[in-house]
Amino acid sequence: MSAQPQHPWYSEEKLQSVSEKLRCRETQAGTVLSLMGEPYQLCYPSIFIYGHRATGKSHVMHTLMKELELPHATVSCVECVTVGLLFEQVLHSLFGSEASPLLPRTPSLSDFVRIYRQLCSQSPAKQTRYIVLERAELLRNMEVNLLPALLRLQELVEDNVTVILLSEIVWDKFRPSTGCFEPLLIHFTDYTKAELQHILDQESHPSYSPELYSAFINILLGVFYCVCRDLRELRHLAALNFSKYCEPLEEGNVKESETHKLWRNIEPHLKKAMQTVYLREVSSVQWEQQQQMEEKEAGAMRGLSAHGHVELPYYSKFLLIAAYLASFNPARTDKRFFLKHHGKIKKTNFLKKHEKTSNHLLGPKPFPLDRLLAIFYSVVDSRVAPSASIFSQISSLVTLQLLTLVGHDDQLDSPKYKCGVSLDFIRAISRTVNFDIVKYLYDFL
Template identity: 65%
Template sequence: MPLVQHPEYPEAALLRLEESVPCRETQVSTLLSIFGERQHFSFPALFIYGHTSSGKTFVMQTLLKTLELPHVFVNCIECFTSRLLLEEVLRQLQHLSPTEDLPPPPPPSCDTFNDFIRLFKQTVTPKLQDQTVYVVLDNAEQLRDMEANILPGFLRLQELTERNVTVVLLSEIVWELLRPNTGCCEPLPLYFPDYSIGHLQKILSHDHPPEYSFDFYAAYVNILLGVFYPVCRDLKELRHLAALNFSKYCEPVVQGAANERDTRRLWKNIESHLKKAMQTVYLREISSSQWERLQQADGEPGQLKGLSAHAHVELPYYSKFLLIAAYLASYNPARTDKRFFVKHHGKIRKINFQKKHEKTSNHLLGPKPFPLDRLLAILYSIVDKRVAPTANIFCQITSLVTLQLLTLVGHDDQLNGPRYKCNVSLDFIRAISRTVNFDIIKYLYDFL
């Protein structure tokens, strides 16, 4: 959908804007309608929200820069206190209207929001008063941690300063979670939906290397999205994965074993490669250069296979059994403990362990939290000799939490005690089990 022509902005600028922000024409047209003409007062406050990597920050920056609108852009994560935030807004505002033949003014000092209003009026020169100034606050959910008057004050900035200013809040949360309890002027909301698979295909295809054709790279992006789209919708992560794995995809073409249209052979070459890359989505366990070296050494004997950096961690003897017990407690229903860990449990009806009414395996549903006493009970059952619950055992549990192999949940509940979840994968726990000669598959409910 092309952008609607706007009499205030030249056609060339709108064409550049349309090329720079693909698949966001609807949102850009809405923003242009809200902004209106430069010299007219715009809406006092806008609230733009959507999931991460939905184009909020990029669209707003591109729109303001392409149309050369005076603006201040502040990241609230970097300016994590109210003083840093207010002073950064004033500092950028000073650079919008530099005074000729005079040295740059000293950085402003602003302790309260009343000082900010006074300095804001002084900084907005008559030249800036002829057009709307946009104050954009990215990651606006961080304003909840500042003084109670900061967010309501910014929403009323146009009224308090009596200047032509519009505040734009960019956030990943909905307005109901950000609205202050004291009440405030409601901003105009604008939602940025997630990119569809067609949008991602179009955006990622524009990154094709110049030495390869557009259709060849588009076919690669289509294969990549077919693998990663069900588990990852993040545009930045997908763009990183596309750049990281493209050399492996075009390897047969470089070697002369296939041409660009031989998609069957290209897919066969990269299929196992992408399955390994699935293990690193969002994790960043190894760097990109390490991943490339790992795949180059794929065919050499003795080289490292797989990606998990945890597979090479050295743990104490009982820590391995603690981690195994935690995995069993996370993925086995509590009602099956008697069958697996009690030697003389008597006769148990088989109907208790039929899974015909269960639609999904426990491994697909993810780890479940378990109490500390259940963890220790399973530990005592799988270790050959009796282990006393000494301080050493509890310290090793704490170490596993520190290593992020276990997660502590519900630690504020003093009545039931601490509860944990196991964070490791099945491949990792099988590798740990082999080091202590323990066949964990025999004790997992999903593999009965």
């Protein structure tokens, strides 16, 4: 670790262990150690560490606290839905079971300060205590006086304690409008492509050579680095796709040196995975099962797009089915398909001449929102009340490019949409909800 000579109060073995576990974050770890100072000296009251998701903020702090054996409390603000839970976790982590009998049912800020002082008087600190708050931006949604109090907690409790806030937003957007004590700021930059390559190379598969895995990571970063620099997401993608990358090697058709052939085999699978970056609709096991199912049912599933790997919510599937029916069925057929007691209507009597042409050859046609909802409420099994959830799922389908918004957002009449999926895709979606869509398509009568 480059900062090792600057911190003689820590043993060489501990610093070496920290250096091995914090690859490509030695500079940031050295900066944090410099601000923390010696374990027995008074430290700065608060430190604000910010950076994008998966830039090593929590990992660096967890490693420093654990390897250097510093007294600390690490609390995730996501788990603490109330201020009382936050105070309880901090006191239990720092003082153990001694805090339990002193805690009221819902401790307030004044209770927290009083109990902290009482416990400090019983067991004075030999080292600086640290309170690490992950996802600290959520503190802004809690009580107004909480954040200013935490930033100057050292003064309130009269103890050598430092509060370290970890956040994904900058301090200018974090600072309370009423003003507060200014913490020290540390920025964790994104990993560069070379740093990601170096980190991921260390996780090579034991059954294959490090050179092969490094070549695979190089291909993976070449595809995903422009859209994703999240280390956790890239690890997930590497775990999903490495077995597929090695399939030609296991079959004996390709040698490790034939990188181009290995690339041709993995390219279509990486393109499919590109559509599910940051989406966790499917787990790794489900992804592998879907890959195997595609190979077994190549004829039936060949027409599916990359969206076939996105597991949609239940009602979103019916919304997509309704959108497909609205795009490929003439509007005049809705009465026949979706209205009970419509009577006998012949196909040639109620359609115009140009509507007798196959709609699947002409392509999808735009339809208004009210028609989509009318078909949706007709085909869905259970009664569904119109709610914001239904409309938000329509927006999600547009975001996933399964539906296309036609026209401008500022138009006076209701918005119009087009369905952008293939027949094979919608049949696969329909099978998951036991809906026979062919019976409702005019072209297949």
